[in-house]
Amino acid sequence: MSWEKHVRKVVPYVAGEQPKDQDVIKLNTNENPYPPAPGVAEVIRNFDCEVLRKYPDLNAAALVDALARHHGLDSSKVFVGVGSDDVLAMSFLTFFNSGKPILFPDITYSFYDVWADLYRIPYECQALDEDFCIKKEDYLKENGGIVLANPNAPTGVLTELSVLEEIIAANQDVVVIVDEAYVDFGGRSCVSLIERYENLLVVQTFSKSRALAGMRIGYAMGSPKLIKYLNDVKFSFNSYTMNPLTIAAGAASVADEAYFQEHIAKVVATRERTKRELARLGFVFGDSRTNFIFAAHKTASAKEIFEALRAERIYVRHWDKPRIADYLRISIGTDEEMDRLIAFLEQFLRK
Amino acid sequence: MSWEKHVRKVVPYVAGEQPKDQDVIKLNTNENPYPPAPGVAEVIRNFDCEVLRKYPDLNAAALVDALARHHGLDSSKVFVGVGSDDVLAMSFLTFFNSGKPILFPDITYSFYDVWADLYRIPYECQALDEDFCIKKEDYLKENGGIVLANPNAPTGVLTELSVLEEIIAANQDVVVIVDEAYVDFGGRSCVSLIERYENLLVVQTFSKSRALAGMRIGYAMGSPKLIKYLNDVKFSFNSYTMNPLTIAAGAASVADEAYFQEHIAKVVATRERTKRELARLGFVFGDSRTNFIFAAHKTASAKEIFEALRAERIYVRHWDKPRIADYLRISIGTDEEMDRLIAFLEQFLRK
Numbered sequence: 001m002s003w004e005k006h007v008r009k010v011v012p013y014v015a016g017e018q019p020k021d022q023d024v025i026k027l028n029t030n031e032n033p034y035p036p037a038p039g040v041a042e043v044i045r046n047f048d049c050e051v052l053r054k055y056p057d058l059n060a061a062a063l064v065d066a067l068a069r070h071h072g073l074d075s076s077k078v079f080v081g082v083g084s085d086d087v088l089a090m091s092f093l094t095f096f097n098s099g100k101p102i103l104f105p106d107i108t109y110s111f112y113d114v115w116a117d118l119y120r121i122p123y124e125c126q127a128l129d130e131d132f133c134i135k136k137e138d139y140l141k142e143n144g145g146i147v148l149a150n151p152n153a154p155t156g157v158l159t160e161l162s163v164l165e166e167i168i169a170a171n172q173d174v175v176v177i178v179d180e181a182y183v184d185f186g187g188r189s190c191v192s193l194i195e196r197y198e199n200l201l202v203v204q205t206f207s208k209s210r211a212l213a214g215m216r217i218g219y220a221m222g223s224p225k226l227i228k229y230l231n232d233v234k235f236s237f238n239s240y241t242m243n244p245l246t247i248a249a250g251a252a253s254v255a256d257e258a259y260f261q262e263h264i265a266k267v268v269a270t271r272e273r274t275k276r277e278l279a280r281l282g283f284v285f286g287d288s289r290t291n292f293i294f295a296a297h298k299t300a301s302a303k304e305i306f307e308a309l310r311a312e313r314i315y316v317r318h319w320d321k322p323r324i325a326d327y328l329r330i331s332i333g334t335d336e337e338m339d340r341l342i343a344f345l346e347q348f349l350r351k
Numbered sequence: 352m353s354w355e356k357h358v359r360k361v362v363p364y365v366a367g368e369q370p371k372d373q374d375v376i377k378l379n380t381n382e383n384p385y386p387p388a389p390g391v392a393e394v395i396r397n398f399d400c401e402v403l404r405k406y407p408d409l410n411a412a413a414l415v416d417a418l419a420r421h422h423g424l425d426s427s428k429v430f431v432g433v434g435s436d437d438v439l440a441m442s443f444l445t446f447f448n449s450g451k452p453i454l455f456p457d458i459t460y461s462f463y464d465v466w467a468d469l470y471r472i473p474y475e476c477q478a479l480d481e482d483f484c485i486k487k488e489d490y491l492k493e494n495g496g497i498v499l500a501n502p503n504a505p506t507g508v509l510t511e512l513s514v515l516e517e518i519i520a521a522n523q524d525v526v527v528i529v530d531e532a533y534v535d536f537g538g539r540s541c542v543s544l545i546e547r548y549e550n551l552l553v554v555q556t557f558s559k560s561r562a563l564a565g566m567r568i569g570y571a572m573g574s575p576k577l578i579k580y581l582n583d584v585k586f587s588f589n590s591y592t593m594n595p596l597t598i599a600a601g602a603a604s605v606a607d608e609a610y611f612q613e614h615i616a617k618v619v620a621t622r623e624r625t626k627r628e629l630a631r632l633g634f635v636f637g638d639s640r641t642n643f644i645f646a647a648h649k650t651a652s653a654k655e656i657f658e659a660l661r662a663e664r665i666y667v668r669h670w671d672k673p674r675i676a677d678y679l680r681i682s683i684g685t686d687e688e689m690d691r692l693i694a695f696l697e698q699f700l701r702k
Contacts, residue, residue: 003526003550004576006449006495012586018406032404041400044596049392052565052600053383055369055558082433085589098357118587144357175354199354207406214403216594225355235363236469238436243567245395245596249403 013114016317025340027331028315030153030182030292032211034266034334037259039252040212047245058235060242066254067219071191076224079231080250082241084181084205084218087230088147089115091201091220094233095175096121100144105134107324109153109179132157132286132294139167146171149179151187154317154329156288161188168197175226177201184209184264185271186289191221198223208291209264210253217242217250267291271332277342278330281349296326300349308348314341364465367668376691378682379666381504381533381643383562385617385685388610390603391563398596409586411593417605418570422542427575430582431601433592435532435556435569438581439498440466442552442571445584446526447472451495456485458675460504460530483508483637483645490518497522500530502538505668505680507639512539519548526577528552535560535615536622537640542572549574559642560615561604568593568601618642622683628693629681632700647677651700659699665692 016029035041060080068075081087092115096102099122104112106125116123126138132155139146146167151158168176168190176199178190183204190202201222207213220230234241253260271288278285278295285295296302306318306328317329332338367380386392411431419426432438443466447453450473455463457476467474477489483506490497497518502509519527519541527550529541534555541553552573558564571581585592604611622639629636629646636646647653657669657679668680683689 003446003524004580006446006525007580008445008448008584009580010583010587012583013590015406015409015586015590018408026405029406031406034404035401036403040403044398044400045396047395049395050386052387052391053385053562054377055366055380055382055564056567057369058366082592083589086592089588094359095354095357097359114587118584173354174357211404213406213591214595216407216591229355229358229360232361232363233359233469235366236361236465237440238434239364239366240564240567241433241437243594243597244565246594 008118010118011114013111017315019315021313023313025314025333025337027333027337027341028317030208030290030331031213032208032263032267032291033332033337034211034263036211036249037253037256039256040249043248043252044245047248051244055240056242056244056247058239060247063217063242063247063250066251070254071221073221074224077194077221077227079220079227079234080242081218081234083207083216084179084203085111086216086241087203087218087220088177088179090230090233090237091175091177091203092116092121093119094230095201096145098144098174100142102145102147103139103143104147105152107132107152107155109149112147128155134159134163136163136166140170143171143174145174146176147179148177149181150190151182151289153182153290154292154294154319154324154327155286156290156292156294157286158187158289161190164190165193168193168200172197172199175199175201177203179203181205182208182290185268185291194222198225201226206250206253210260211263212249212253215246215249217246267332270335270338273335274330274332274338274342281342281345292329292331294327294329297349302326302328305345305348309341309344312344314344359469361469362465364462368666370666372664374664376665376684376688378684378688378692379668380564381559381641381682382564383559383614383618383642384683384688385562385614387562387600388604388607390607391600394599394603395596398599402595406591407593407595407598409590411598414568414593414598414601417602421605422572424572425575428545428572428578430571430578430585431593432569432585434558434567435530435554436462437567437592438554438569438571439528439530441581441584441588442526442528442554443467443472444470445580446552447496449495449525451493453496453498454490454494455498456503458483458503458506460500463498479506485510485514487514487517491521494522494525496525497527498530499528500532501541502533502640504533504641505643505645505670505675505678506637507641507643507645508637509538509640512541515541516544519544519551523548523550526550526552528554530554532556533559533641536619536642545573549576552577557601557604561611562614563600563604566597566600568597618683621686621689624686625681625683625689625693632693632696642683644681644683645678646681648700653677653679656696656699660692660695663695665695
């Protein structure tokens with residue numbers, strides 16, 4: 001018998017391409033087109049590397065405290081990890097152990113089913129309606145937990161807070177995770193609900209609105225009980241996940257509220273302008289509240305547009321999957337980048 | 352029914368204290384007393400923080416390639432993670448799924464049983480002999496996998512390579528992990544055996560010999576098949592665990608072989624001098640090949656010495672556990688730090 005028989009075999013998540021060439025217009029992984037707050041570069045440039053010989057603060061207190069202050073919460077309600085993927089994966093492992101299926105939409109962040117498979121958690125996907133909205137009643141049946149991205153990815157569609165609250169209130173025997181990776185670009189956060197619902201975990205990230213995808217910082221907010229259970233599992237896996245440069249960079253980002261707001265406003269303005277241009281070119285899409293637009297063309301094939309853009313060194317994202325094969329997910333870049341995208345599409349669609 | 356019923360409840364690992372005061376002599380977590388190679392500070396100081404807006408290289412190729420070159424391996428045989436704890440935890444999850452108990456010594460790195468508990472992996476601890484050596488025959492019975500720290504922690508005892516090879520050869524139906532966190536301080540690595548044994552995974556870390564505990568870098572070396580399975584699980588958990596600063600810092604450390612060898616030699620020289628002093632003061636201990644000494648005193652109580660040292664602001668490690676309650680684990684600091692330790696012990700033991 002071979003050792004291979006007992007390997008946990010999985011089908012890994014496939015991330016968007018990260019081409020090494022600098023001349024690519026990269027609109028395929030929802031990165032922020034602007035650099036992180038200037039304070040980030042400053043703390044890194046001035047960092048005393050002698051301290052790296054020692055283990056870091058295992059509570060990442062400087063970062064946890066900064067986030068707690070930012071959200072008006074006690075620090076006991078905040079958990080940090082190596083990107084929101086780390087936080088979400090750890091949450092699946094910690095909270096979804098009932099043996100009953102967990103619920104999430106059929107079209108959503110494609111890591112959810114990967115984590116469920118990895119941890120052998122049963123799941124049932126709930127079909128979004130024709131407008132890519134969730135149907136509330138799908139989440140009012142018996143389940144082992146719920147995960148909802150809000151706004152959803154890759155659709156960009158926002159669910160009303162009142163609908164989410166109904167779902168959370170009706171499911172107090174399980175943990176409900178709301179993944180708010182994109183909420184800063186125009187959603188309303190569920191964070192105000194954590195005082196009322198002990199079973200609600202709200203997850204956010206520094207990768208999009210804070211332009212720190214490279215630094216790997218995600219966090220969860222919830223009742224002190226939820227956070228304590230998450231920390232117990234984290235300290236059973238790896239005590240020290242956040243290095244001191246990450247902790248300092250994250251705290252510096254949170255400290256600069258003006259930069260944060262200003263650059264979100266820039267992305268949102270570019271997004272709204274891009275929506276008008278795409279509509280003019282015959283694209284249809286929902287009212288994205290994120291830093292991307294999920295758009296189908298009335299007549300042209302998404303796959304053909306995707307490939308033509310790629311040949312032009314403009315990268316967007318396309319999935320050859322049921323229900324979404326007609327769509328492209330286009331991240332919002334700088335105004336110049338979007339102008340080049342629109343100019344190419346204009347020419348391509350005229351053919 | 353409450354959501355709490357289905358939480359994965361665990362007893363987390365308890366790490367050594369990280370006091371914030373700078374005037375403590377910290378000999379309790381086996382950190383290196385010297386700073387990391389100067390190239391580390393240089394790459395961090397000169398780092399272009401604009402790239403942090405983008406996701407990092409998910410293969411951490413610059414670091415993987417540097418390690419592969421250093422060990423004379425192909426890059427397909429190297430896996431990197433957020434400290435060796437991340438690498439080891441991921442390896443437990445990936446390889447130990449047979450339902451049969453995995454085997455490790457009763458006295459060893461205390462994260463092994465925590466990971467087994469976290470992932471519900473059955474395990475059987477094998478008693479070390481009176482000299483804290485493993486008994487080879489304990490590892491020749493049916494099992495679901497084997498983990499051996501070599502040199503062992505917290506004992507510092509080295510197992511001969513020939514004994515390890517016998518164990519690996521006799522267990523080709525399971526994965527055998529050799530955790531070499533301390534091997535650079537005087538052990539012989541198993542890495543030479545990975546060409547012959549597809550089931551051998553060798554794990555090392557930047558936290559001790561490379562003075563980069565803060566940066567969180569660990570790695571595994573093994574057959575391309577083992578590494579591929581590990582990467583599949585990693586990419587099913589979190590695609591991007593290593594930020595670009597970590598990747599660059601790690602590669603810079605590996606690039607400076609002269610600094611590496613010189614500072615290992617310094618720690619080893621201080622260790623050998625400390626051994627002589629401790630022996631003179633009535634301590635007994637094995638022939639440590641690590642950056643710590645695991646010592647009992649012939650007459651004085653370890654717990655009392657531990658507490659007296661602590662009152663003097665000298666931190667060492669003591670476990671109130673069966674078989675090792677008489678021992679102190681003392682990390683090797685600078686010569687000056689060890690002189691202060693010895694001076695205090697001399698005075699304390701004279702009482």
